[in-house]
Amino acid sequence: MGGGYVGVDVGGTKVLAVRVSATGVLEATATRPMPGVSAGPEAVEETVALAARDVYGATAPVALGVSAAGLVDAAGERFLFGAHLPWRDAPVRRAIADRTGLSVVLENDANCAAYAELASGAARGVRSALLITIGTGIGGAVVLDGRVIRGAHGLAGEFGHMQAVPDGLACECGLRGCWEQYCSGRALERVTRVALGRHLDGPEVTALALAGDQVALHSFASIGTWLGVGTAALVSAFDPELVVVGGGVSAVGDLLLGPARRALAGSLQGTAYRSVPDVVPALLGPEAGAIGAALLARDGRS
Amino acid sequence: MGGGYVGVDVGGTKVLAVRVSATGVLEATATRPMPGVSAGPEAVEETVALAARDVYGATAPVALGVSAAGLVDAAGERFLFGAHLPWRDAPVRRAIADRTGLSVVLENDANCAAYAELASGAARGVRSALLITIGTGIGGAVVLDGRVIRGAHGLAGEFGHMQAVPDGLACECGLRGCWEQYCSGRALERVTRVALGRHLDGPEVTALALAGDQVALHSFASIGTWLGVGTAALVSAFDPELVVVGGGVSAVGDLLLGPARRALAGSLQGTAYRSVPDVVPALLGPEAGAIGAALLARDGRS
Numbered sequence: 001m002g003g004g005y006v007g008v009d010v011g012g013t014k015v016l017a018v019r020v021s022a023t024g025v026l027e028a029t030a031t032r033p034m035p036g037v038s039a040g041p042e043a044v045e046e047t048v049a050l051a052a053r054d055v056y057g058a059t060a061p062v063a064l065g066v067s068a069a070g071l072v073d074a075a076g077e078r079f080l081f082g083a084h085l086p087w088r089d090a091p092v093r094r095a096i097a098d099r100t101g102l103s104v105v106l107e108n109d110a111n112c113a114a115y116a117e118l119a120s121g122a123a124r125g126v127r128s129a130l131l132i133t134i135g136t137g138i139g140g141a142v143v144l145d146g147r148v149i150r151g152a153h154g155l156a157g158e159f160g161h162m163q164a165v166p167d168g169l170a171c172e173c174g175l176r177g178c179w180e181q182y183c184s185g186r187a188l189e190r191v192t193r194v195a196l197g198r199h200l201d202g203p204e205v206t207a208l209a210l211a212g213d214q215v216a217l218h219s220f221a222s223i224g225t226w227l228g229v230g231t232a233a234l235v236s237a238f239d240p241e242l243v244v245v246g247g248g249v250s251a252v253g254d255l256l257l258g259p260a261r262r263a264l265a266g267s268l269q270g271t272a273y274r275s276v277p278d279v280v281p282a283l284l285g286p287e288a289g290a291i292g293a294a295l296l297a298r299d300g301r302s
Numbered sequence: 303m304g305g306g307y308v309g310v311d312v313g314g315t316k317v318l319a320v321r322v323s324a325t326g327v328l329e330a331t332a333t334r335p336m337p338g339v340s341a342g343p344e345a346v347e348e349t350v351a352l353a354a355r356d357v358y359g360a361t362a363p364v365a366l367g368v369s370a371a372g373l374v375d376a377a378g379e380r381f382l383f384g385a386h387l388p389w390r391d392a393p394v395r396r397a398i399a400d401r402t403g404l405s406v407v408l409e410n411d412a413n414c415a416a417y418a419e420l421a422s423g424a425a426r427g428v429r430s431a432l433l434i435t436i437g438t439g440i441g442g443a444v445v446l447d448g449r450v451i452r453g454a455h456g457l458a459g460e461f462g463h464m465q466a467v468p469d470g471l472a473c474e475c476g477l478r479g480c481w482e483q484y485c486s487g488r489a490l491e492r493v494t495r496v497a498l499g500r501h502l503d504g505p506e507v508t509a510l511a512l513a514g515d516q517v518a519l520h521s522f523a524s525i526g527t528w529l530g531v532g533t534a535a536l537v538s539a540f541d542p543e544l545v546v547v548g549g550g551v552s553a554v555g556d557l558l559l560g561p562a563r564r565a566l567a568g569s570l571q572g573t574a575y576r577s578v579p580d581v582v583p584a585l586l587g588p589e590a591g592a593i594g595a596a597l598l599a600r601d602g603r604s
Contacts, residue, residue, distance in 0.1 A: 071572055081572030089575050128454050142539070144446065151541020152430045153577060161571035162535035165468055173571040233464035237444070237539060239453020269463035269475040270373055270383030273391050275455060 003059035006052050006102075007294030009067040009109055009287075010034070010044065012084030012136030017051035018290040019061065022298065024120060029287060030054035037086045041095075044086060049099045063103040065293030066096055067112035069139060074154030076106045076301045083161075083172035084136055105297045110139030110157055112292030113246055113282065114148045119295055121244075121283040128240045131282070132159065132231065133289070134223075134247035134256075138180040142238060160184070164230060183226035185249045192219045206252045217255060224256040228263025228279075235268060235277060246282025253281060305361035308354050308404075309596030311369040311411055311589075312336070312346065314386030314438030319353035320592040321363065324600065326422060331589060332356035339388045343397075346388060351401045365405040367595030368398055369414035371441060376456030378408045378603045385463075385474035386438055407599045412441030412459055414594030415548055415584065416450045421597055423546075423585040430542045433584070434461065434533065435549040435591070436525075436558075440482040444540060462486070466532060485528035487551045494521045508554045519557060526558040530565025530581075537570060537579060548584025555583060 004027060009016045012034065019028040032051045035043040052064055070082020077094065079087040093106040107115075114131040117123045123131065127146050133139035138160035142149050149156050160180035161173050168177025181187060185202040192205050195215045200208070208216035231243055243264075250256055261279050265271055282288055306329060311318045314336065321330040334353045337345040354366055372384020379396065381389040395408040409417075416433040419425045425433065429448050435441035440462035444451045451458050462482035463475050470479025483489060487504040494507050497517045502510070510518035533545055545566075552558055563581050567573055584590055 071576060080575035083571070140539070144451065149446065152543040152579070153541055155541040155576060156539065158538045158541070158571070162538050163466075163531055163569060166466070166531070171571075175569065175571060178571070229465055229468075233535065234539060236460045236464050237442070237458065237536060239455055239458040239460070241454040267465060267477065269385070269460070269473075269477060269480070273382035274373060274457060277454070 003056050003061045005063055005065065005294040005298045006056055006061040007065040007067060007112070007290040007292065007297065008048050008052050009112070009289035009293060010048060010085065011069050011109065015047050015051045016287065016290050017055045018287050018294055019055040020291060020294045024295060026287065026291065028055040037084070039086070041086045041090055045092070045095050045099055048096055052100060060102065063105065063297035064096070064100060065105045065107065065112070065295070065297030066092070067107060067109040067289040067293035068092070069109045069135070069137065071155050071158065072106055072108045074150055079106065105293070105301045107293060107296055107301060108139070108157070109133065109289040110141040111148050111150070112296060113139065113288035114141030114143060114292065115296055116284050116288045116292030117244055117246065117282050118143055118148065121288065122280050123242060123244050126242050128238070129242040129244055130231070130234050130238060130240045131244045131246065132227070134183065134227070134245065134249040135185055137184050137186070139247070159230065159234065162230065162233070164226065179226070179230045183223045183230060187223050188219055188249060191222050192216065195219065202249060209252055209255050220252055220255045221259045223249070224259030225263040227256065227260040229267050231260065231264050231279070232267035235264065240277055243277050243279045244282050245279060246284070246288050248286045250281055251286070257281060305358050305363045307365055307367065307596040307600045308358055308363040309367040309369060309414070309592040309594065309599065310350050310354050311414070311591035311595060312350060312387065313371050313411065317349050317353045318589065318592050319357045320589050320596055321357040322593060322596045326597060328589065328593065330357040339386070341388070343388045343392055347397050347401055350398055354402060362404065365407065365599035366398070366402060367407045367409065367414070367597070367599030368394070369409060369411040369591040369595035370394070371411045371437070371439065373457050373460065374408055374410045376452055381408065405599070407595070407603045409595060409598055409603060410441070411435065411591040412443040413450050413452070414598060415441065415590035416443030416445060416594065417598055418586050418590045418594030419546055419548065419584050420445055420450065423590065424582050425544060425546050428544050430540070431544040431546055432533070432536050432540060432542045433546045433548065434529070436485065436529070436547065436551040437487055437549040439486050439488070441549070461532065461536065464532065464535070466528065481528070481532045485525045485532060489525050490521055490551060493524050494518065497521065504551060511554055511557050522554055522557045523561045525551070526561030527565040529558065529562040531569050533562065533566050533581070534569035537566065542579055545579050545581045546584050547581060548586070548590050550588050552583055553588070559583065
């Protein structure tokens with residue numbers, strides 16, 4: 001018995017909570033805005049607790065999974081670093097467990113989304129895949145032999161800060177030319193702002209693109225092309241069967257993935273002699289990270 | 303009994319053969335120049351057969367391993383594509399078996415070198431590592447869970463043609479800005495030629511650098527820095543314990559690896575909150591690919 005499993009995804013701009021049943025059925029969702037980084041770590045922990053409470057009400061869940069945008073240590077105890085979050089080498093799992101009184105599992109957001117897509121989404125049954133999550137920044141995860149790999153320190157799949165452009169745009173992480181400066185929700189907004197001379201947020205650009213607006217289409221073609229170029233580097237390194245693209249920015253579908261597929265095929269060596277992996281949309285939508293966190297809370301973070 | 307195992311490494315400029323005993327002891331080596339690409343595939347196959355014969359003489363080996371610079375299919379039958387070799391989707395394993403009358407195993411050169419370093423070199427006992435081989439171009443291999451991974455189509459670890467510079471230098475593979483245009487033996491020669499106004503080959507630049515020549519030191523610092531930048535992207539993706547650098551260009555040691563370590567540490571996000579993997583030289587020298595091919599011929603290409 002009990003109130004199912006709750007997953008909370010902590011992103012750069014919002015906190016998204018879901019409740020799933022023991023069989024993985026999505027039963028409730030809730031969203032809260034992120035406090036600014038300057039509000040400090042405890043404000044974020046309180047927002048996580050409140051968002052969780054939004055979806056479970058009076059009946060506490062069996063366990064809580066927390067998905068967070070950035071580096072989580074291999075043990076799932078500490079959040080090490082994230083450009084868009086205030087935690088720095090912080091014992092986040094315990095802090096949220098103490099605050100909520102729940103059993104808590106902590107995992108990187110892209111690994112959570114990959115776990116959800118592998119369990120019941122676009123990567124079901126796939127042995128090797130790259131999962132690229134485009135939200136405020138880029139998250140990534142690698143599936144090999146049917147498992148999400150963590151790497152030696154829990155940090156595998158951190159694609160967003162691979163250098164795409166030498167001496168390129170300054171990134172919040174302190175480096176320059178990071179891939180996510182060219183391929184992310186923030187990049188979409190920047191490219192659109194440069195073309196239009198005024199600010200639109202990501203959902204506004206998406207709505208315009210779906211309505212056929214040329215500026216918005218060009219913005220998606222720009223970040224889609226960068227998506228394909230960066231994906232080609234990863235395909236060269238991992239040689240996966242499949243590339244799955246999720247995150248809020250991917251809601252626009254083929255207006256993003258079409259340019260990405262063309263740039264991928266055009267950026268791989270020897271394509272006359274090799275197969276180019278399919279690039280497909282994630283199936284679980286913007287809730288994938290939160291759903292994966294809930295499923296990890298259910299299954300344990302092995 | 304029998305004549306041990308022979309490994310032949312087919313690179314962009316030379317063919318290197320070794321014979322190892324059943325216990326893996328190196329017993330003989332021989333080198334032949336590569337025929338030009340225009341001489342065609344059969345001239346290369348004949349050179350492989352002759353180089354093998356150079357190290358086994360009258361007593362045929364138990365088996366022959368062939369290590370080749372480029373894409374080998376997952377089954378180890380076909381050489382798909384290599385910028386510096388004339389084979390294109392060619393049944394190379396069978397062609398060399400027919401020509402030599404030997405049992406032949408075919409594998410990508412960087413995977414061969416990784417197999418050798420993992421069996422008895424710098425990566426012995428390591429669970430996760432990147433192996434980067436810098437010769438005429440860049441070869442790569444990925445060790446996860448103590449095994450060299452192949453990827454879905456046998457093409458994992460092909461790092462050399464990851465894009466390092468958008469619209470950068472033209473590459474023999476047909477793309478632009480490939481990493482190996484900035485970090486390879488050819489890059490070393492080009493950087494030196496630009497600075498000196500005349501051509502020196504890689505070993506000449508190495509000898510000058512070891513003697514303290516400022517131009518040669520700058521050339522190694524340039525390709526070493528690019529080595530570190532590209533390695534940072536791979537470390538972000540794989541999070542390995544260790545990075546092993548081999549290939550002829552790495553014979554210069556810390557004059558290459560020092561700049562690489564600095565650029566790696568300077569190109570990873572969140573280094574205040576994560577450990578940066580060690581960058582160490584391969585132990586088996588320029589024979590690693592050929593030795594690995596011989597060991598694969600002994601052990602079977604699982």
